[in-house]
Amino acid sequence: MASSSSSSPPQLEANETRNWVELPRDVMAMILHKLGAIHILESAQKVCMTWRNICKDPAMWRSIDMRNLGDLWSMPYNLEKMARHAIDRSCGELVDINLEYFVTDELLQYLADRASQLRRLRLACCSEISDEGLSEAAKKLPLLEELHIYLSPLSKVSLETVGRCCPRLKSLKFNDRGSRSSYVGCDDEVAVVIGETMPGLHDLQLFGNKMTNDGLQAILNGCPHLESLDLRQCFNVHLVGPFGKRCSERVKVLQRPYDPTDDYEFDTTVCDDDEDSFDDEYPSGFSEIDFLSDVDNDYEFSGGGSDYSDYGELFFDDY
Template sequence: MAMESNSSPNSLGEEARNWLELPADVTSMILLKLGPVDILTNAQDVCSSWRKICEDPLMWRVVDMRYSGDWWDMDYDLEEMCRQAVDRSCGQLIYINIEHFGTDDLLQYITQSSNQLRKLRLVYCNRISDEGFIKAVSKLPLLEDLEISFGSFDVETLETLGHCRPLLKSLKLNRQFYRRVECDKGALAIAENMPNLRHLQIFGNSLTNRGLEAILDGCPDLESLDLRQCFNLNLAGQLGAKCSEKIKNLRLPHDPTDDYEFSTEIVEYGDDYEEDYGYPFGLSDTDLLTDDDDYYEFSGGSDFSDYTW
């Protein structure tokens, strides 16, 4: 009769792993995977050694306050937690993401003690004003990577951004595409004020061929350009060839959006637009006006034959 095996790690003489005895550098790498919210609410209270690691400024050089749950229905004060994270960085912060809950006061708090900041992510931060934004970024001399998607800043703010941060290398300025709206003001502001850009993502922008041509001419070092859902563009001719020749990593208007983290719904700009939607993210009411103070009308310049509304 075969003898039944009743082996286990303990019966074989193997010791159970004690996670609290891991080397500090290994523990810190594991804790970094948790993110600031989990560290401040749970991990730092496990034991004194973990708390010591969690208080190390090197743990807070990168602060991504993105929250996986429903941020508007949570028990935590994300703004206060973000301030704690900034304090713990002791001026060594190089990247911060405050999407959804950013305010003027919080942004000022961050920039007052974080002049080493190189990357800033502001998504759905509609409580940050144009004045507050410019005041903050003017204090960040090393800033080279910026995302201000789904905001409501004026075009003049983009121009001022280019003036005070001329060495900006990467910009994401994304929003949903608004059908029947054409506007090149944002594209022209980028082209005329951000000559050192290497990476540009303007998903859902309402620019036309004129705006794209200006970007290609005004940003000679551009290496990657994401034009997905920029459906006012017609790239069938020389402009398309110019894009392909100049840009190493080019995403075209109809390219797949599987790796895009936000909504790809296309919004109809109509008579009830203000009531249902407000203004397009990234454009103020005056930015949508032509020189004749009339709204741009969609001209049908792009080929929509392979897109289902």
């Protein structure tokens, strides 16, 4: 009996240390931020008043991550409205945002109007954005340092605007699907635009680009600070002889057209347009998806903008 009685106090003490509400605010903010914008807005901020107050702090929204959202066609959320609300919560302090699939020109404009301090912008698989939409946004983002674009229908038109309006740009990823075809035109114009308008680049990834050696030469001539260059699946580039040697000497980290793609997060299947088929020699892999089927409550906004007054009343009815 004495042994049982003496073990009780440590058990109570252990339980007390598991009370997350009593964690230091900065530690709790760091933990909550790792959940991502979706989980914060849909779940975490509803747990208690302390967590809700932390989640409303603009510092929590200096970096917004809305990638890997699961099956977009079956999710109950209006993701564009959710993104707008996340942007609003940053109160102009947003410096980094990561978006996939659901981005439109209107959302880009909304972002640009409210995030003039933005340094990093990542857009993936965004079929609803246009050259005009990205160009208009770039004009309002003069501090942009990193622009990463994956599998989106954009061209040299918007890249030229980005180059001329974002003089601090140091990292560009402008990636496509790898393709080998005897009749596919090259993308040297894109490379020339990069060389002419982005002299400050240190990091460049052109995965699946159709440019030739001429385009690569334009990049090397116009980007003297280039340290990292990823040319995987750029099958019209041939790094042989003196030219290949120059590239190796000129760039510290060089990934060649036929280098492995194991670390690339999107589909790496090579399209063979001549045969209307796919080349099985190359591994394929999609970005990892975190399905949210276990979330009980829908996150739906009614009305326009990001007015949260009705939602707040519903939330606090239980307190």
